[in-house]
Amino acid sequence: MVQAPPSQQPGQALGRRRVAAIDIGTNSIHLLVAEVDPELRSFSVLVAEKATTRLGERDPETGDLSSDAIERAFRTLRQDRDLALSHGVEQIVTAATSAVREAPNGGDFLLALQEQLGLEVELVSGPEEARLIYLGVLSGMTFGDQPHLILDIGGGSTELVLADGRDARSLTSTRIGAVRLQREFCRQDPLPPDQHSFLKAYIQGALDPAVAQTRAALQPAEKPLLVATSGTAMALAALAAAEDGRPPLKLQGYRLSKARIDQQIARLLAMSAEQRKTLTAINERRAEIIVPGALILQTAMEMLQVKELVVCDRALREGLIVDWMLRNHLLGDRFSFQSTIRQRTVMHLAQSFGVDRSRADRVAGFALSLYDQTRGLIHSDGGLGRELLWAAAQLHTCGKSINIAAYHKHTWYLIRHGELLGYSQAEHLMVAAIARYHRRGLPKKRHESWQLIVDRQQRRTVASMALLLRLAASLDRRPASVIGSIKVVPLQEGAAKQIPCELEISLEPVDPPSGDQPADLSLERWSLGACRDVVLEACGLSLKVLEP
Secondary structure: OEEOOOOOOOOOOOOOEEEEEEEEOOOEEEEEEEEEEOOOOEEEEEEEEEEEOOOOOEOOOOOOEOHHHHHHHHHHHHHHHHHHHHOOOOEEEEEEOHHHHHOOOHHHHHHHHHHHHOOOEEEOOHHHHHHHHHHHHHOOOOOOOOOEEEEEEOOOOEEEEEEOOOOEEEEEEEOOOHHHHHHHHOOOOOOOHHHHHHHHHHHHHHHHHHHHHHHHOOOOOOOOEEEEEHHHHHHHHHHHHOOOOOOOOOOOOOEEEHHHHHHHHHHHHOOOHHHHOOOOOOOHHHHHHHHHHHHHHHHHHHHHOOOEEEEEOOOHHHHHHHHHHHHOOOOOHHHOOHHHHHHHHHHHHHHHOOOOHHHHHHHHHHHHHHHHHOEOOOEOOOOHHHHHHHHHHHHOOHHHHOOOOOHHHHHHHHHHHOOOOOOOHHHHHHHHHHHHOOOOOOOOOOOHHHHOOOOHHHHHHHHHHHHHHHHHHHOOOOOOOOEEEEEEEEEEOOOOOOOEEEEEEEEEEOOOOOOOOOOOOHHHHHHHHOOHHHHHHHHOOEEEEOOO
């Protein structure tokens, strides 16, 4: 995430903030520069740029992102970064989706972007991509009381969301997209009837689990409205609108019947790629991949049994802006439920693995108290680590349901493969690793949980947060709550040097009921003292636990 000092730009209203979002997709890279009004809790789009980079054109043998695709992406992202910074944005929020997610060299690509362009890219999972698309659509449409089906056909994946104005009920991502299917199945143009039938059957099989999950989340007699976003839907709408007597100035909100979509698809199937490129309503690059994308849309409508869709020009890139506003507490009202998505998804995962909520809350409280008191001592975190520490504390015992002796390793696996909405893939891995290293040995190069975190700063954050969680968990020795407060005092090496060399920690018991003696905390002090060697090895500080 690129951060720049906020500066007032010509035309920028006082008190407003500017932020940019970059969506690195399989087919295209989108840039959005938005101006946020904190008082109105809304944003307006200042700049919208799109470049067709075809990052999904991967090496057929290795599956790696090709060198040509990487070069195209770098060239576009450098221009997008410079354009965004020229508008005085304070942050550039960047997300990568299926092409980077699936490529073996995707991690190397993201690391190069950070080192060479200063872009910190969030690699989002399929369900998280679907949630961000939902946020983008919600920012541009009023759902009211009617449930909405949101269909986003990308280059490498297709997201299907069932949502209402409060929350998303079902978030699915399927590995079919316009670029992927064009590359794998559309070797002849026009597409012969037998290949057309085969491709439709393939799409139906791929979408079946997502459609089944969506239907299961519908209430009896509910009639959802289908909202279609992104390139394929916009292209089909543009083709249909071009035939209208009075074409609309904007496609946002344009309604398209299944009959008209079938009509357009029949027309496209009869054309060669060169003939499709002559259609003025769509650009040449879209003409190359519109057939498989259109077949996904057609098949999805048949499976969902809907006869009409409405087009929305907002999607993932706007969702990134909304998510940034949520994280910075700049949204309320219809987004208020989404503002707690991180907490709710952690609680849901903890509940599914039978975590003792009261004890997890207690450990989380200890961990955050230690975090606040050890800034500049054990860590120099800017704030993200505190959120990740809380999540790891809530989940750190979930592996006990499998094996209590090595539960930290099972905890890592369960978090790693669980669903944490609102977190990027990197943050997801960090939460899992913090929980993994809260006991036993420190991180080692051979550990998979450590190898998956490639960024050095992220490793530093994991190491320091895991150490704080280790100290917090050491204080959770019995079912009852006995510790009232924790106090950390750094002791300097000398008055002149002012270099902390020792951490002095004291524990105070909870206030007992009237007439009772305070709890004896010798067990907790002993347990905390057992962390001395690890603290010294991890951060070079001696740990001193004060006796009463």
